[in-house]
Ligand SMILES: *[C@@H]1O[C@H](CO)[C@@H](O)[C@H](O)[C@H]1NC(C)=O
């Protein structure tokens with residue numbers, strides 16, 4: 561069983577890397593050729609509608625500036641891999657901020673980046689057992705920005721890496737569009753053990769541990785969903801939230817003219 565999984569997963573890594581002439585990591589600049597302003601606007605058809613609380617917040621320029629801060633994003637592996645990674649990132653942030661519904665204009669997957677902060681948080685997302693990143697009194701670490709950064713143990717290290725005080729000033733993630741995109745890309749690019757980074761999964765660099773193999777955590781878009789919110793969404797047959805993420809990814813992969821790759825869902829995966 562574990563053997564078969566290992567073989568399936570190295571086959572997957574192999575097919576991911578098998579894309580002719582790898583372009584390697586390129587200097588900043590190519591992100592604008594992979595994601596033109598026109599493509600960005602075609603992806604996020606309704607983000608600046610009056611109906612969206614994030615109207616005019618998530619700008620193309622902020623996305624590009626944030627992407628340039630993380631030069632390996634969208635520049636690793638061959639062109640197909642680069643585009644697939646970007647499509648997967650944009651799909652995940654779209655689900656996190658979606659304003660779509662089943663019969664929405666242009667369909668449910670044309671409404672990414674509609675929200676900048678969680679509307680009815682269940683709590684302040686303070687893990688008081690975490691001593692490294694202690695909560696500041698009265699602050700809420702609810703979901704904010706494209707990836708809906710949550711919890712003190714994410715706000716703290718994100719702020720440290722990006723140059724803002726995530727524990728004392730978490731609100732800035734919903735007030736500053738560049739910082740907002742920076743937090744989403746920081747989360748995407750940063751390994752937080754025992755989880756791999758979303759980036760490593762989408763570019764074929766993820767190497768599963770024995771525990772990963774036993775938990776069916778095979779590379780693909782479904783594993784990225786597991787990294788982002790697996791505790792609530794994975795290991796459940798046909799979860800609506802997982803399917804919404806997939807729906808966005810399928811639409812965006814088409815717009816980027818790439819296939820989605822295998823293992824789109826995480827219904828047979830255990831969470832981390
Ligand atoms: C962010 O904006 C809200 C209002 O939308 C405001 O109450 C808050 O003080 C702002 N925080 C920062 C850090 O700018």
Ligand SMILES: *[C@@H]1O[C@H](CO)[C@@H](O)[C@H](O)[C@H]1NC(C)=O
Nearest residue numbers: 774775776795827828829830
């Ligand atoms: C792994 O997936 C198979 C189906 O492909 C399932 O039967 C099994 O229960 C899964 N294992 C775990 C740990 O979820």
